[in-house]
Amino acid sequence: MLVPTAAQAATVAVTANFAVDASYPLVKSKFGVYNSGYVTPARWAADAQKLRDLRPARVRWEMMMGNEQPGWSPMVGGTASALTYDFTQADQVIDIINSANAEAVVNLTYTPSPLKPSGGSWNNPPTDFTKWAQVGAAFAQHWKSTNRPIGSFDVHNEPDLPGVFWTGNQAQYLDLFGKTANAIRAVDPDxxxxxxxxxxxxxxxxxxxxxxxxxxxxxxxxxxxxxxxxSGTVNTDYRGATDSGSTAYRMSTVENNLNEYNWTNDFTAPTDVTSYRAAPQLLRNFKAALEKPWITHVEWAQFQDPICPSTCDVIGLLDQAGHRRASYNAFSIYSRMPVDRKFFSASNGIDGMASTDSRKSSVVLWNTSGTTHTINAALNNIPFATGNMRVYRIDAGHSSYGDNPANELLTPVTTNNGISTSGLTWNGTIPDHGVVYIEIDDGTGIDSLAPVTVATDIKDLTYDPTHSKMSWGSFDHDLWVAETGMGPENYADEAVGVFASGIPNTLRVRYNVTGTFAALDANSLLGMRVDYQTASGFTKSVLWDGGLYNPSRSAPYPYGTKLTTPTTVISVPNMSDFTANIAGNAPAGWNGRATIVFQHQNTGAGTTASVRVTTS
Structure with missing residues (x-):
C-alpha cells in the first residue's frame, strides 16, 4: 500500500554579490515610528532604550489634547481668553525622542477643554480657530526657548475621516491649518x-x-x-498630489510623508502582527517603500501598543509590557544593515536585500512562499579577506516574544569568527514566513552607521520636481551622508541637503560615484552648493563642481539665494576627497547658517553618488 509523502520544495539558490551595485540604497533617514496618545509617559520612559536601539529617523507623537488618557495630565487649561499650559509631560516625550537621535514629529491634536464648544467633545472644531493656532505656537515657542529640537509640526490627524477625529468640514480644517501654520512660523521661522x-x-x-x-x-x-x-494604489492615490501642473515648482520642495503606516488593517489580536509572521511583512514593505522614492518618510504604526478603554490597535513593535515583537527585530535588522545596496537574487517565494560597506556585509532573507525552503546562498565578493559571521533567525522559535517568550531578543543562532570570506556560502532552511539575517564584519568594531556631528541641523532639504521619475535623493543628517541616483532615468533633477548652523570653517567631502556620467544637456550637474545667510538674507552661493557645470544652466534652484547661477563656481579635480573652504568663501556678515545641497541632474541612467561629509 502506497503512503502519500509530503512534497519537498526544491533547494533555492540565493546570490548576494557585494561587488555589484543595486538601486535604492538602504537609507536610514526614511523609516521611523508612530505612537498614539494612549501610550503613557511612564511607558515612553520605560522603553526609551528600546527606541534608541531601533534608531528610527523620526518619531511621530499624537498629543491628543482634550482627550487625555490615563497617565496624562491636561496640557492646556484655563479659559479660552486666558489659556494656561503644563509642558511637563510633553517635554518628557520630546526629550526621549531627541535622546534617541530621532526627529520629533509633533501631531497637534485635538481640541483642548477650554476651546471645546459647550457640551462638545475633543473631536469638535474649536470655538476659536485663532486660539487653537496659538496653542500650537505656544508649544513651538516653548520648545524653541528651552532648546528642544522639533523635527516637524503635523497639524491635526485624519480630518477627512468622517466624524471620527474631526467633526468639522473641509473648509474649517483648511482654515485651521492655515492659521496654525502661520502662527507657528511666526514664533519659529525655521x-x-x-x-x-x-x-x-x-x-x-x-x-x-x-x-x-x-x-x-x-x-x-x-x-x-x-x-x-x-501594490500600486499608494502611487495612484498620492504620488501626484504635490506634482501637477502649476503646483509643481511651489511643491517640489515639499516632502511626501507617509507618517502613519502598517501593512495590516486587522488591529485586533490575535493576528500575524503579534507573531513571527509579521517580520517578513515589515521587511518586504520596507523594500517596497524604498522603491517609491517619491515618499520621503515612513512612520511605522505603532512603536508601542496603546492601552485603550477597549482592545484597539494591537499592532505595536512592542507589546503593552514592552516586550519586543518579531517586527521590532525585523526593523532592527534593517537599521543595522549598511546603506550601500548590492545585487541580490532569489526565487520560489524567497526574497531579500543585500548591502555592504568596507567593514560589514549583510544579507536578509525572508520566505513568504507558503512552505519551508532549503537555501543555498552564495555570498560573493565580500570586501575584506577574513571576518566574523553571525546568523540570526526570526521564526516560531527565535526572536519572537509572541511565539516564544523565552527568546525575545535578536541574538545569533550561529557565530563563526576569523573565517575566510572567499567563496563564502550559507546553507540552511527557512520556514514559511521566517527570516534569516546573515552579517559578516571585519572584526574592527567600526560602525559606519554611528552618528557624526558636523553642524547643527535646522531643517533637511529635499527637491524633487517630478515624482513620477524613479530617480532618488536623500540626506541623512545623523550620518551627514547624501545619496542621489538617476535610477533608470537619463534626465532627472535631485537635490538634497540641509539648512544648518554652526558650520565649521572647512568641510571634508568625499564622493563615491558609480556609472558613466555624461553631460546630456546644459543642466547636467554633479556638485555641492552652499548658500550663505547674512542678516539681510541669503547673499552668496558657491558651487563645488565635479566638471559638469555649464554656465548656461537654466534649471530653477529652490534654496538659499534661489538663483539658478551660483555666485562662485569652484572646479574640483578629484571629487572623491576634497576640502571645501566654507569660511574662506563666505560673504561679509555671514551668520554661520547656510544651506548645503548636493545637486545631481541629467547625468544618465545608472549614475549614482554617495557623499559623506566630515569635519576632517
Whole structure:
C-alpha cells in the first residue's frame, strides 16, 4: 500500500554579490515610528532604550489634547481668553525622542477643554480657530526657548475621516491649518510644518490648492496608509498630489510623508502582527517603500501598543509590557544593515536585500512562499579577506516574544569568527514566513552607521520636481551622508541637503560615484552648493563642481539665494576627497547658517553618488 509523502520544495539558490551595485540604497533617514496618545509617559520612559536601539529617523507623537488618557495630565487649561499650559509631560516625550537621535514629529491634536464648544467633545472644531493656532505656537515657542529640537509640526490627524477625529468640514480644517501654520512660523521661522495627515484621498487637491492660494508654510505633505505597499494604489492615490501642473515648482520642495503606516488593517489580536509572521511583512514593505522614492518618510504604526478603554490597535513593535515583537527585530535588522545596496537574487517565494560597506556585509532573507525552503546562498565578493559571521533567525522559535517568550531578543543562532570570506556560502532552511539575517564584519568594531556631528541641523532639504521619475535623493543628517541616483532615468533633477548652523570653517567631502556620467544637456550637474545667510538674507552661493557645470544652466534652484547661477563656481579635480573652504568663501556678515545641497541632474541612467561629509 502506497503512503502519500509530503512534497519537498526544491533547494533555492540565493546570490548576494557585494561587488555589484543595486538601486535604492538602504537609507536610514526614511523609516521611523508612530505612537498614539494612549501610550503613557511612564511607558515612553520605560522603553526609551528600546527606541534608541531601533534608531528610527523620526518619531511621530499624537498629543491628543482634550482627550487625555490615563497617565496624562491636561496640557492646556484655563479659559479660552486666558489659556494656561503644563509642558511637563510633553517635554518628557520630546526629550526621549531627541535622546534617541530621532526627529520629533509633533501631531497637534485635538481640541483642548477650554476651546471645546459647550457640551462638545475633543473631536469638535474649536470655538476659536485663532486660539487653537496659538496653542500650537505656544508649544513651538516653548520648545524653541528651552532648546528642544522639533523635527516637524503635523497639524491635526485624519480630518477627512468622517466624524471620527474631526467633526468639522473641509473648509474649517483648511482654515485651521492655515492659521496654525502661520502662527507657528511666526514664533519659529525655521519650523517644519506638515499636514493634513489624510486618511483618505479626496481632500488632497483642495489642501494643496489652499496652501498655494494663500502662500502658506508647508514642508511636508502627510498622509496615512494601511495595507501592502508593493501594490500600486499608494502611487495612484498620492504620488501626484504635490506634482501637477502649476503646483509643481511651489511643491517640489515639499516632502511626501507617509507618517502613519502598517501593512495590516486587522488591529485586533490575535493576528500575524503579534507573531513571527509579521517580520517578513515589515521587511518586504520596507523594500517596497524604498522603491517609491517619491515618499520621503515612513512612520511605522505603532512603536508601542496603546492601552485603550477597549482592545484597539494591537499592532505595536512592542507589546503593552514592552516586550519586543518579531517586527521590532525585523526593523532592527534593517537599521543595522549598511546603506550601500548590492545585487541580490532569489526565487520560489524567497526574497531579500543585500548591502555592504568596507567593514560589514549583510544579507536578509525572508520566505513568504507558503512552505519551508532549503537555501543555498552564495555570498560573493565580500570586501575584506577574513571576518566574523553571525546568523540570526526570526521564526516560531527565535526572536519572537509572541511565539516564544523565552527568546525575545535578536541574538545569533550561529557565530563563526576569523573565517575566510572567499567563496563564502550559507546553507540552511527557512520556514514559511521566517527570516534569516546573515552579517559578516571585519572584526574592527567600526560602525559606519554611528552618528557624526558636523553642524547643527535646522531643517533637511529635499527637491524633487517630478515624482513620477524613479530617480532618488536623500540626506541623512545623523550620518551627514547624501545619496542621489538617476535610477533608470537619463534626465532627472535631485537635490538634497540641509539648512544648518554652526558650520565649521572647512568641510571634508568625499564622493563615491558609480556609472558613466555624461553631460546630456546644459543642466547636467554633479556638485555641492552652499548658500550663505547674512542678516539681510541669503547673499552668496558657491558651487563645488565635479566638471559638469555649464554656465548656461537654466534649471530653477529652490534654496538659499534661489538663483539658478551660483555666485562662485569652484572646479574640483578629484571629487572623491576634497576640502571645501566654507569660511574662506563666505560673504561679509555671514551668520554661520547656510544651506548645503548636493545637486545631481541629467547625468544618465545608472549614475549614482554617495557623499559623506566630515569635519576632517
Amino acid at each position: 519650523a517644519y510644518i506638515e499636514g493634513p495627515a489624510l486618511c483618505c484621498v479626496s481632500w488632497q487637491s483642495p489642501f494643496v490648492q489652499h496652501v498655494i492660494n494663500n502662500n502658506l508654510p508647508l514642508d511636508g505633505f502627510s498622509f496615512h496608509r494601511y495595507g501592502d505597499l508593493s
